[in-house]
Amino acid sequence: MKKTKLNKAHYILNGKMVEFAGWDMPIQYSGINTEHNAVRTTGGIFDVSHMGEISLTGKQALDAVQYITSNNAAKLNPGNIQYSALLTEKGCFVDDLLVYMLTENEYLLVVNASNIDKDYKWIKEKAQNFDVEINNESKDYSQIAIQGPVSEKLLSEFTKEDLYSIKYYHFIKGKINGIDSVISRTGYTGEDGFEIYFKSDEETASKLFLDLLEKGKKYNVIPTGLGARDTLRLESSMALYGNDIDDAHTVLEANLGWILKLKKGDFIGKNILLNQKNEGIKRKLVGFELTDRGIARHGYPVYINNKEYGIITSGTYAPYLKKAIGMTYLPIERTEIGAKFQIQIRNNRVLAKVVETPFYKRDKKI
Amino acid sequence: MNLDNFKFTKEHEWVNMEGDIGTIGISDFAQKEFGDIVYVELPSVGEKFNKGDACANIESVKAVDDIYTPISGEVIEVNEELNDNPENINKDPYGKGWIFKIKIEDKKEIENLMNNNQYNDFLNGIS
Numbered sequence: 001m002k003k004t005k006l007n008k009a010h011y012i013l014n015g016k017m018v019e020f021a022g023w024d025m026p027i028q029y030s031g032i033n034t035e036h037n038a039v040r041t042t043g044g045i046f047d048v049s050h051m052g053e054i055s056l057t058g059k060q061a062l063d064a065v066q067y068i069t070s071n072n073a074a075k076l077n078p079g080n081i082q083y084s085a086l087l088t089e090k091g092c093f094v095d096d097l098l099v100y101m102l103t104e105n106e107y108l109l110v111v112n113a114s115n116i117d118k119d120y121k122w123i124k125e126k127a128q129n130f131d132v133e134i135n136n137e138s139k140d141y142s143q144i145a146i147q148g149p150v151s152e153k154l155l156s157e158f159t160k161e162d163l164y165s166i167k168y169y170h171f172i173k174g175k176i177n178g179i180d181s182v183i184s185r186t187g188y189t190g191e192d193g194f195e196i197y198f199k200s201d202e203e204t205a206s207k208l209f210l211d212l213l214e215k216g217k218k219y220n221v222i223p224t225g226l227g228a229r230d231t232l233r234l235e236s237s238m239a240l241y242g243n244d245i246d247d248a249h250t251v252l253e254a255n256l257g258w259i260l261k262l263k264k265g266d267f268i269g270k271n272i273l274l275n276q277k278n279e280g281i282k283r284k285l286v287g288f289e290l291t292d293r294g295i296a297r298h299g300y301p302v303y304i305n306n307k308e309y310g311i312i313t314s315g316t317y318a319p320y321l322k323k324a325i326g327m328t329y330l331p332i333e334r335t336e337i338g339a340k341f342q343i344q345i346r347n348n349r350v351l352a353k354v355v356e357t358p359f360y361k362r363d364k365k366i
Numbered sequence: 367m368n369l370d371n372f373k374f375t376k377e378h379e380w381v382n383m384e385g386d387i388g389t390i391g392i393s394d395f396a397q398k399e400f401g402d403i404v405y406v407e408l409p410s411v412g413e414k415f416n417k418g419d420a421c422a423n424i425e426s427v428k429a430v431d432d433i434y435t436p437i438s439g440e441v442i443e444v445n446e447e448l449n450d451n452p453e454n455i456n457k458d459p460y461g462k463g464w465i466f467k468i469k470i471e472d473k474k475e476i477e478n479l480m481n482n483n484q485y486n487d488f489l490n491g492i493s
């Protein structure tokens with residue numbers, strides 16, 4: 001099993017370790033409920049070093065990024081970040097990702113851990129006609145996410161940089177505990193927070209993780225695992241590749257039309273998506289709540305008028321909202337707020353209704 | 367909590383017999399392993415089960431687990447309070463966290479279950 005450079009810290013912290021996408025990762029430390037609510041109210045520290053980083057460098061770096069991703073990377077300036085997607089020719093997902101514009105000729109794509117090899121191969125192949133060098137730097141980068149309302153206060157104790165001036169979806173290069181880092185105001189939790197990317201040895205990476213926790217104690221900041229990461233992202237209605245988005249659903253069907261810029265020039269998947277936009281989609285990803293008792297989970301069958309339609313793409317008990325929520329694809333004519341459908345939970349068929357998303361939205365100050 | 371009268375299964379359920387009525391729940395070890403319980407699906411009163419049948423479910427935020435009945439018979443009562451307070455299983459697994467009661471058909475089934483000491487030995491063996 002692969003190990004992040006922070007692996008030792010998880011054992012010191014007595015994390016409950018599981019295999020995730022080939023990595024030895026902590027699913028939880030003190031408990032998912034506790035960790036989830038810590039991020040909503042104070043803060044949590046995640047090791048997300050399993051995520052992938054692929055760099056594109058060269059004269060045609062922007063052209064290559066424009067061709068392989070769906071959003072308009074020409075809008076970026078150095079220091080900007082954009083949520084985007086790698087799409088198939090059919091307009092479906094190879095992966096979703098973050099695009100960091102490092103310098104004029106240098107972009108960093110942050111991709112899902114489970115897709116690193118697939119994405120790297122895909123990008124090498126699709127960008128081969130551009131004057132650009134493509135490197136998989138995933139093994140070199142560690143990534144720590146500091147998430148929650150106290151993130152800025154806590155992280156300020158580790159750097160001289162003015163974190164307050166970093167806006168949401170922006171980053172700076174600076175030192176954290178003396179380590180050269182990309183300090184990014186991003187996250188996958190629905191809270192304010194930072195993601196710190198750096199290249200270091202194991203000892204330095206583990207020490208930073210443990211130091212953040214030590215100094216975070218006074219703010220009730222705790223270590224948080226992949227379990228809470230999943231419930232936090234779902235409570236904030238963020239899609240997860242492999243669950244809610246995949247190579248069988250288009251970016252329009254996934255309700256992510258805002259990362260699709262059809263006027264920007266040629267890119268993979270454009271033609272099919274132009275057609276689909278004109279003709280209209282036939283199904284759409286929605287958020288739902290259970291109106292009956294129970295908890296819907298990934299893979300449970302969805303029924304409409306007693307006919308099986310599909311499956312729940314994500315479902316959980318939401319620890320902060322304290323109710324059962326989830327996401328699924330429904331026929332477009334059944335996606336208005338309040339529309340009802342059924343979910344098979346073991347021997348029972350329970351009622352669910354479409355609700356507004358995001359399920360949870362923080363009060364935005366930044 | 368005096369557990370002298372409690373019998374345990376390898377699946378970490380307990381049963382406490384009073385006459386021919388067995389009260390069933392999960393062990394302290396099981397609730398700790400499982401974590402915060404957020405939902406319990408109870409059997410219905412009147413349902414009949416054979417020993418080893420899955421007859422209830424407990425769910426944490428991330429996981430679902432079957433509860434198997436350690437004895438055969440008819441469900442005569444369920445702990446409705448768990449509908450509103452599923453965390454009672456975490457807080458008091460041998461008391462307020464009981465799950466259902468079964469009227470036993472064959473008392474011999476009890477003999478094959480572990481007593482508290484044997485169960486602790488079993489836990490030491492697996493941990």
